[in-house]
Amino acid sequence: MAHRGGRHGGAPNTVEAIEHAHRVGAASAEIDVNVTTDGVLLATHDGILPGASWITEATYEDLVANDADEWSGRRLEDVVGFALSKGMVAYLDIKAVTPAGLKEIAQIWPAELADHQLVFASARGDVIAWIGDNLDGAATSFLYYDPMVDLRSFAGFMAPTFAHPCFDFLRQPFRTMNESYVERARSLGFSLVSWSVNEADEITELDRLGFDFICTDEPELAAGITGPAN
Secondary structure (H helix, E strand, C coil), X not given: CEECCXXXXXXXXXXXXXXXXXXXXXXXXXXXXXXXXXXXXXECCCCEECCCEEHHHCCHHHHHXXXXXXXXXXXXXXXXXXXXXXXXXXEEEXXXXXXXXXXXXXXXXXHHHHCCCEEEEECCHHHHHHHHHHCCXXXXXXXXXXXXXXXXXXXXXXXXXXXXXXXXXXXXXXXXXXXXXXXXXXXXXXEEECCCCCCHHHHHHXXXXXXXXXCECCHHHHHHHHCCCC
């Protein structure tokens, strides 16, 4: 899974980055999702604009008027549509999106939603629970940072399709991320997405453990270790 499309193919969260990730063997693209005040969905991670205003407080026309090159190529429909056209899984990391925006995504790509070629990811349990209640058949992923969380504690609350541990700050993440963790996740019915890893030894270990997706800024490195996507 190319994190924001990977770091080498162009600006993050753009068609150019995802095109490069696909070319070097990525099976999936992690794409960040934000929304303007007038409801335009954008592929961008950062929610704050220069001058410390929020994307959610600006209209799309305001953004384009300020920097057309930056924003005209970031409409979510274009970026996600490109990834899907290449047969990639579009892993949507929800940053700021309204319920109406989530429904719009489901309406644009109903077949991909049903086939789990779209995945809705969030660190907010209430968002994951809402998607499960309102978007029939949607695949969801819960991002969490506390290694002491019992997976069973959120299995009943939101029942995500994927568990996505984000243990970026652990000195020894594989003390927690081990065979026992994977066995427990599988017993609860979870597929697994890793946090972003960029070192060959970590990618190799996650592959050995059987993670379904390994999120990385280095999709070419990962494809060389795990084999390219079919």
